[in-house]
């Protein structure tokens with residue numbers, strides 16, 4: 001259940017030393033996560049470990065399909081499939097008709113961005129932390145429609161400068177399109193403050209929340225975004241090949257879906273069609289229902305823990321890891337921002353990121369490497385070509401964080 005701000009504050013005050021979860025909670029989370037017995041997983045920003053409940057939801061439906069036929073299985077599971085929309089709506093604080101379920105975050109984001117009817121001279125404002133796929137889309141749309149793409153600089157903390165944003169908005173800004181949490185670091189951009197600027201300017205606000213949903217308590221009404229995209233496999237712990245798009249009801253008809261099929265629209269006469277009245281006009285007819293039900297189970301699982309508790313746990317554990325790494329000579333923490341989340345990135349003097357990753361892998365510890373092309377504006381700006389990314393989840397432990405830090409220390 002979503003709690004009131006006052007209840008949240010009380011809960012925060014009473015929160016256990018684990019930062020939102022007790023040691024018993026963490027033990028329970030690990031017991032429900034088969035991967036915890038095999039690996040030390042700090043690649044949650046790549047794809048988190050699925051809990052048993054998610055794996056079961058997927059495999060149960062695959063067996064239902066195998067034994068009944070795919071269409072018949074979908075009919076048998078119809079209520080469960082519809083309930084995934086309710087779970088998504090509860091998770092991000094919107095209504096079920098504002099949700100489209102799609103294959104991944106990029107498709108969700110694309111359907112929103114390419115659905116904006118751009119005119120020559122429109123301005124697109126974005127941030128330094130922008131994700132590579134999004135920026136490629138900006139370049140394409142700039143070419144195609146004569147749109148101007150402008151990057152709002154960072155402030156002294158490394159988050160988007162709200163002063164610079166406020167100073168530059170005008171009536172030609174068609175969309176403010178930014179990344180909440182970048183793929184390459186612990187930065188959390190001030191999403192709600194950006195929302196206030198967008199609302200005053202009358203600009204659309206598209207938020208790439210791919211790395212924040214599932215680790216932070218993301219509420220679209222609090223943030224004030226019109227559009228939000230996220231993925232299943234990262235902090236939500238859902239199967240790969242799942243994602244969702246939120247479209248605020250009031251702006252639905254201001255967008256033109258870049259593609260339509262007979263699920264998104266109805267062929268009503270030889271020369272006519274009607275679009276669906278809800279956000280599902282951004283979906284396609286065919287879907288991987290097993291994966292979709294897995295996404296539903298993953299969202300229910302996260303809601304069961306409570307996103308506020310998950311956020312406190314993940315943030316606290318990442319701070320422990322960051323501090324342990326920061327003490328090691330030659331290690332440089334590369335996270336920016338005033339507020340930091342579960343992603344920690346670092347470099348080790350004299351050791352390529354791949355070598356650090358390989359040494360950790362040899363100890364059964366999973367991390368990933370983030371390179372220039374994923375976030376070119378930011379990486380070029382800081383003269384970085386690669387960073388090691390260690391992303392914690394609530395089921396990771398202080399002992400695991402310590403082991404990661406000790407393995408990095410032993411490199412030198």
Ligand SMILES: *Cc1c(COP(=O)(O)O)cnc(C)c1O
Nearest residue numbers: 104105106131182183210211231
């Ligand atoms: C991973 C990521 C994406 C892309 O998500 P997919 O599900 O792979 O399409 C988009 N934005 C950010 C910030 C990401 O980290």
